[in-house]
Amino acid sequence: xxxxxxxxxxxxxxxxxxxxxxxxxxxxxxxxxxxxxxxxxxxxxxxxxxxxxxxxxxxxxxxxxxxxxxxxxxxxxxxxxxxxxxxxxxxxxxxxxxxxxxxxxxxxxxxxxxxxxxxxxxxxxxxxxxxxxxxxxxxxxxxxxxxxxxxxxxxxxxxxxxxxxxxxxxxxxxxxxxxxxxxxxxxxxxxxxxxxxxxxxxxxxxxxxxxxxxxxxxxxxxxxxxxxxxxxxxxxxxxxxxxxxxxxxxxxxxxxxxxxxxxxxxxxxxxxxxxxxxxxxxxxxxxxxxxxxxxxxxxxxxxxxxxxxxxxxxxxxxxxxxxxxxxxxxxxxxxxxxxxxx
Amino acid sequence: xxxxxxxxxxxxxxxxxxxxxxxxxxxxxxxxxxxxxxxxxxxxxxxxxxxxxxxxxxxxxxxxxxxxxxxxxxxxxxxxxxxxxxxxxxxxxxxxxxx
Numbered sequence: 001x002x003x004x005x006x007x008x009x010x011x012x013x014x015x016x017x018x019x020x021x022x023x024x025x026x027x028x029x030x031x032x033x034x035x036x037x038x039x040x041x042x043x044x045x046x047x048x049x050x051x052x053x054x055x056x057x058x059x060x061x062x063x064x065x066x067x068x069x070x071x072x073x074x075x076x077x078x079x080x081x082x083x084x085x086x087x088x089x090x091x092x093x094x095x096x097x098x099x100x101x102x103x104x105x106x107x108x109x110x111x112x113x114x115x116x117x118x119x120x121x122x123x124x125x126x127x128x129x130x131x132x133x134x135x136x137x138x139x140x141x142x143x144x145x146x147x148x149x150x151x152x153x154x155x156x157x158x159x160x161x162x163x164x165x166x167x168x169x170x171x172x173x174x175x176x177x178x179x180x181x182x183x184x185x186x187x188x189x190x191x192x193x194x195x196x197x198x199x200x201x202x203x204x205x206x207x208x209x210x211x212x213x214x215x216x217x218x219x220x221x222x223x224x225x226x227x228x229x230x231x232x233x234x235x236x237x238x239x240x241x242x243x244x245x246x247x248x249x250x251x252x253x254x255x256x257x258x259x260x261x262x263x264x265x266x267x268x269x270x271x272x273x274x275x276x277x278x279x280x281x282x283x284x285x286x287x288x289x290x291x292x293x294x295x296x297x298x299x300x301x302x303x304x305x306x307x308x309x310x311x312x313x314x315x316x317x318x319x320x321x322x323x324x325x326x327x328x329x330x331x332x333x334x335x336x337x338x339x340x341x342x
Numbered sequence: 343x344x345x346x347x348x349x350x351x352x353x354x355x356x357x358x359x360x361x362x363x364x365x366x367x368x369x370x371x372x373x374x375x376x377x378x379x380x381x382x383x384x385x386x387x388x389x390x391x392x393x394x395x396x397x398x399x400x401x402x403x404x405x406x407x408x409x410x411x412x413x414x415x416x417x418x419x420x421x422x423x424x425x426x427x428x429x430x431x432x433x434x435x436x437x438x439x440x441x
Contacts, residue, residue: 045398048396086358088358111358115396117389117390117392117394120392121390121392124392139354139355139358140391140392141359141392141393141395142389142392142393142394142395142396142399143362143394143395143396144362144395144396144397147362147363147395147396147397148362149359149360149361149362149395150358150359150360151357151358151359151360151365151367152365154357154358155358
């Protein structure tokens with residue numbers, strides 16, 4: 001029992017550290033790892049350091065974009081009549097979620113998890129600033145969404161605000177969330193969708209083509225809206241619900257877009273990313289961004305597409321569709337009974 | 343005082359947290375200030391009262407008995423594997439045979 005289980009551990013560590021060893025092989029574009037079942041798209045340990053940096057850079061009191069996404073996500077809690085005593089809040093916009101929670105969902109025990117220790121420390125420090133009536137019993141954990149350290153069937157609610165789009169295995173992470181939920185537990189998630197930063201994507205491509213004669217991935221591949229519903233169903237959630245919102249943020253210049261991305265911990269963490277950015281390419285990107293998308297007043301827009309996902313863990317009390325072919329009344333009869341619409 | 347706090351912490355941890363890899367319960371080791379997964383023989387550190395349960399933060403526990411050899415063997419096979427990857431392109435068939 002023991003040797004096999006510890007080899008599971010070494011295997012996982014091995015596959016994780018293989019990403020590091022690859023960093024020395026800049027010339028290689030082959031990053032498909034055949035020995036593990038899941039493809040490694042994102043460098044999770046780099047993302048962790050990004051989030052450490054974000055904890056130092058961010059404004060702990062407000063961020064207009066993160067606040068509106070968190071507010072929109074938490075609004076869904078108000079639509080539910082039931083209470084969620086035990087909740088887990090996953091990385092991404094942890095701080096805005098905590099700040100804007102304000103007693104919604106009547107949460108009694110909250111677990112806050114992020115992959116970055118600095119971010120968790122910041123959350124713990126900011127908890128002290130909250131008014132007394134908003135304080136709830138909170139547990140702080142550093143953990144990885146891909147390896148969720150939560151016991152099965154213990155939680156009533158899992159909130160993940162803008163964190164899950166950085167997981168290599170999104171369905172796997174969602175399945176782990178479902179396992180951690182009690183029956184009739186709620187899963188709420190917001191992830192960035194494929195239209196996010198489309199201006200940046202175009203500007204980077206144009207500038208890199210022009211200066212370096214080739215392109216490298218600068219913006220992550222993100223889930224499309226039509227995939228989100230499939231994801232929820234594949235993860236086994238009942239009553240799946242998906243909706244999309246687009247936020248357009250105006251910045252003073254393209255440099256400010258990058259600064260904001262840094263403060264949110266949303267900078268490029270692709271395994272295949274190019275590890276150097278030449279100064280003239282960066283400046284060219286900013287210039288292209290400004291000239292292609294700039295407004296008359298000198299500001300540049302950046303689009304953020306956010307996909308909100310809602311799913312429930314199966315429970316016998318939930319409504320279900322009837323079995324196919326089990327109808328006893330024909331639609332023709334119904335139409336005849338109520339008359340045809342004029 | 344410290345012991346009392348540790349007990350409270352442990353109770354809170356055990357209500358929700360498990361080992362991220364094996365999903366088995368964790369045990370608090372006050373001496374090393376770490377959470378230990380007995381199923382895997384891995385210890386996860388507690389930094390500043392915050393448990394760090396990311397798999398890469400975990401350490402294989404080395405005990406003087408047969409576990410020591412086990413950890414050594416694991417380390418040896420790990421370095422051997424990484425050597426293989428440095429030398430030759432990834433060969434899926436070979437990899438599954440080895441592991």
